[in-house]
Amino acid sequence: MKRVFSGVQPTGNIHLGNYLGALKQFVELQQDHECIYCIVDEHAITVPQDPKELRKHILDVAALYLAIGIDPKKSIIFVQSQVSGHAELGWVLCCNSYTGELSRMTQFKAKSGGQESVGTGLLTYPVLMAADILLYDTDVVPVGNDQKQHIELARDIAIRVNNKYGKTFVVPDGRFMKAGARIMALDDPEQKMSKSAENVHSRISLLDEDSKIKKSIMRATTDCDGEFRFDPVNKPGVSNLLNIYSALSGKTVEEILAEQNWRGYGDLKKELVAVTQEALAPIKQNYNEIRESDELKNILRDGAERANAIAQPVMKRVRDKFGLGLG
Numbered sequence: 001m002k003r004v005f006s007g008v009q010p011t012g013n014i015h016l017g018n019y020l021g022a023l024k025q026f027v028e029l030q031q032d033h034e035c036i037y038c039i040v041d042e043h044a045i046t047v048p049q050d051p052k053e054l055r056k057h058i059l060d061v062a063a064l065y066l067a068i069g070i071d072p073k074k075s076i077i078f079v080q081s082q083v084s085g086h087a088e089l090g091w092v093l094c095c096n097s098y099t100g101e102l103s104r105m106t107q108f109k110a111k112s113g114g115q116e117s118v119g120t121g122l123l124t125y126p127v128l129m130a131a132d133i134l135l136y137d138t139d140v141v142p143v144g145n146d147q148k149q150h151i152e153l154a155r156d157i158a159i160r161v162n163n164k165y166g167k168t169f170v171v172p173d174g175r176f177m178k179a180g181a182r183i184m185a186l187d188d189p190e191q192k193m194s195k196s197a198e199n200v201h202s203r204i205s206l207l208d209e210d211s212k213i214k215k216s217i218m219r220a221t222t223d224c225d226g227e228f229r230f231d232p233v234n235k236p237g238v239s240n241l242l243n244i245y246s247a248l249s250g251k252t253v254e255e256i257l258a259e260q261n262w263r264g265y266g267d268l269k270k271e272l273v274a275v276t277q278e279a280l281a282p283i284k285q286n287y288n289e290i291r292e293s294d295e296l297k298n299i300l301r302d303g304a305e306r307a308n309a310i311a312q313p314v315m316k317r318v319r320d321k322f323g324l325g326l327g
């Protein structure tokens, strides 16, 4: 069985982009893969976090993992900082990566742009991500399109170390959804839907009330030619709505367009409101039951133990290859 690893940051507001780009794949992959799903709290602190909020968000993401259908009997769910190998391997990989390649990462450029002093963690963040992946001999990494460059870097570092020290790491592959890989902001379809955007109507969070879902979709930016066409370059707003519709319903955009009898964008939006509310209702219901249960922390503790059991032999292999410690 191939091994899958992915991670989500516990930074609040898990939205439709996170779900359709990454989380939905997590559930599907469980059927025929050995899956490890991490809550990457060490990534979250690359920017300042309120400690109380961070702890809360860790459990929020854990509850969401379970609510969307990740089964802790089949898959490992755990918190990154509970397995020390992530930080340890992160350092070893830092010593095998270059500031040049890290400063070329588009996410780093976007997050550091305009700042006088930039945190080192923002620069080395993709190296920690590479460590997350390589620590488990991962074959497949399901993520959204925005992570493509980081996956490439993880592959480059793995190949570099293998060439220098002999076969040490499995070289992983990214896995991207057809319809959901890049969900755009509802208010500005040129930007990706993001947790941190100021306008709450730019995104739909998985736990949004029905009334909020309706408001955000009904006021989504479209265009004024009135045509129903999938054309992300010239009609990014309408195309984004069609994309979300397709990813949530499982129908292709062609099927949706062939079946529709909308009179205007308002009709498309109304239909999408219903589809979204229906898709999120069971997740919300599951979430509310799970979030307060005592079981949640036990699942994470058990997950960390199982993750550590896989990580330790890989760390031993790394120490042996590099000549670290006493052997």
Ligand code: ATP
Pocket: 007, 008, 009, 010, 017, 018, 019, 020, 021, 022, 023, 142, 143, 144, 145, 146, 147, 180, 181, 182, 183, 184, 192, 193, 194, 195, 196
């Ligand atoms: P955000 O940009 O929303 O703040 P993030 O990418 O910084 O989120 P994560 O929570 O770690 O942080 O992302 C979890 C997963 O969601 C990743 O695989 C990422 O690629 C994916 N993802 C994030 N935004 C989108 C989007 N707009 N469309 C598709 N996938 C996305």
Ligand code: LTN
Pocket: 005, 006, 007, 008, 009, 040, 043, 128, 129, 132, 133, 141, 142, 143, 147, 150
């Ligand atoms: N960098 C990712 C989150 C992340 C991740 C990972 C994804 C951290 N470590 C390992 C896949 C595999 C993000 O910001 N979305």
